[in-house]
Amino acid sequence: MVQYTKEALDYAQQIRQLQGRGLAIVDPVKAELYLRKVGYYRLMGYLFPLRVAGSDTYLPGASIDTALRLYEFDRHLRHLVGEAIGHIEVAARTAVTYRLAHAYGSFAHRNAANFRPDGGKGNWHESWLSKVDEQVCRARETFIDHYKCRYTIPPFPEVPIYMASEVMSLGTLSKLVRAMHSVDQAAIATEFHTDIPVLLSWLHAVSVVRNIAAHHGRLWNRVLGVSPKLPRHGVWAGTSSTVPQTRLFFMLCVLNHLLKDTAANITHWRTTVSDHLRPLLVDPSRRASMGAPDNWETHALWQ
Template sequence: MLKLAGFFCPLIGVRMTHYRKPPLSIQAQLELLQQRGLVIGDAANAKRYLQRVGYYRLMGYFYTQRVPGSDHFREQATFEEAISLYEFDRGLRDLVMEAVGHIEIAARTVLTYHFAHAHGAFGHLEPRNLTFTEQDHADWLTGVESEVTRSKEAFVRHYRDRYTSPAFPKVPIWMATEVMSLGSLSRFYRALHNREQKTVAGEMQMAAPVFANWLHVTSVARNVVAHHGRLWNKELGVSAVRPRSAGWSEL
């Protein structure tokens, strides 16, 4: 039984504590930062960032200036240094999104071309053409068809309005890959049979395991950037594999 006053949960053996922090005005946020030792050179500019960017989002850029294990800042920590990092990160996100766009389009095109020629327009509907388990294939396909259903693309509407077999939201692979998320595309590639993985990766001039890894990392990074998340000094939870082939070792 979970008691909420004082409060201890025997089910998990952890003492629970209510979150009681109230919302703070912009002025109160500024004063709190100053009380914790942050130097603010331009209060008016700091207020503008707190109003337009937000205290909680900016905390990720204050982190390296804080005393470890404390809410207080180290000596000479400044609001301006955090803003400099925020602006750098904003530019970094723009560069990453542009690079991801090139990678994403090329991956969609090459993967679709080879899979369609190997298995036909609706080959992705057949579990035998992929290495998914039966349940994983069903889950992946449900996700793809959900993305197809949500799409507003003219070619998706055209298929829905004109063709009855296979019934919408089942669409040809070259339509599905255009609207599926990069995460779904990454899973699709990893489910290809080994021979097809090598063919696709070979056209991208890398080994199949490396290409699979890079698609996954790109998908994770894209999600961060697309939601305007902090990319600087962030652990993505996945690491890019360095290719062993000639030409990469010098990078």
Template structure:
């Protein structure tokens, strides 16, 4: 362990440091603007592919330009936006499918059996933390209710007429369903399942799916996406990780997945174990996530052109970005998900 002694540097000092390390900067003012709004620290991770390996002085390879670093950053940003677009649609579909399956299947003559199926602990595995899930839902409602009470207090303190106050109160109450439910209903104490699945985090939804007691329920849900249920659970875990990366603007371009997702046992999912000469494992890079999303998008939005947007990103918009670090095999264009043969 050693003491951290690096001083903060001005933008001009950062530019000088990059030039000292051998980076060619043709438009100084443009480079300064980038460093002002992106930051040296965020860009530094995109500098590494252009730097001499194992060089502690962080020297750049001969001929490297600042534009190449910025282009890689811009590509990664566009990639995140494209992936986030697909994950958002998949996430919404997963939430809807879980509720559609469970609420209808467990609707009985008992009051609230279908609308509040998730209150039934017997529908979940013993290892699933059912109490924590209920606590998350209750906390969501309580927080929304407290916010509503603050809004009601402010509205009642205002000088508006009673009619105007009533309009404001109704608008505030209906801004989100949790506050509306707690303000309107006394039993059951928690909101119905179709609202619950919208309020839990995607990570919690993934755990809920895994926690369902019956294989038939997990199979019934995953069937909507044409994926075996064991594979689907793995995908939810991976997509939640990637979603969090996107939400925090983290690098995706050459990121290695800590756990490779399971894939169906069919020809289109047979990937090379490693790429030559990089030795990158495609099933642990973003390429396998793109395949997953291409498949899922075809299930939930058959007319979507998302796969063509992926192709355009890597072949037209940023043709100079190396694809091997992402896990793209050399023959990726012939894959059925990208070639359009299954359209």
């Protein structure tokens, strides 16, 4: 067992430690500003690619300015990813709400008979409803307040599906879709021009990436921890060897596909993302870190 004994360093000590390990810091004032406002360990995620493998020392020519540019690049990338996910969330909520409400009524989600018995572990529907009710109670939406004040049957927080779906988390929505009957799942998948196993996998991956972005986590070179399914048809077939599914570029391709079935201006989003990626992905090592192939701009998945 090894005990952690390192003491906290003040900003000046942090700068000296980085310099002592070979990192060039031309402007200590700027460096200290980022250390104060961003934090040493958050910046370490952007400094790590500049280090000698397996060592605390930095590669020759490594500069904190490079790390700060990566940080700002990633910050804007999270914004672009969040913009796409916002459109996808709205489209998914709308598709699920429309299907369930028209097939089973305004309170479709409250009746376990409207879902598969094996839709989750144990008494999944009861625990799922409990989570939805918590999210409804926490919501600060005018339409929720209006419903609560006007209607008493059924008792609050039992609200119609088209209200509940607007305030439940994407993860909660994904669990609902996973439990739907096959015929209902197929109707949702058709809206996004894919099959249900792929859509369920993609929605889960979108939820994971959304959480990373929402908590300001490093995104650009992260191994995402999920592997979105690869469709077996069309442009997706046979691409697993060129675009690794656990890296961000594949996820950008998934977002690109899903956005085609939303109200978003897909061409504008894809062009903006391409313009943002291009300066960084000139570097082969950066392409590898993001999982982007050499021909990423013309790759079939990015069209």
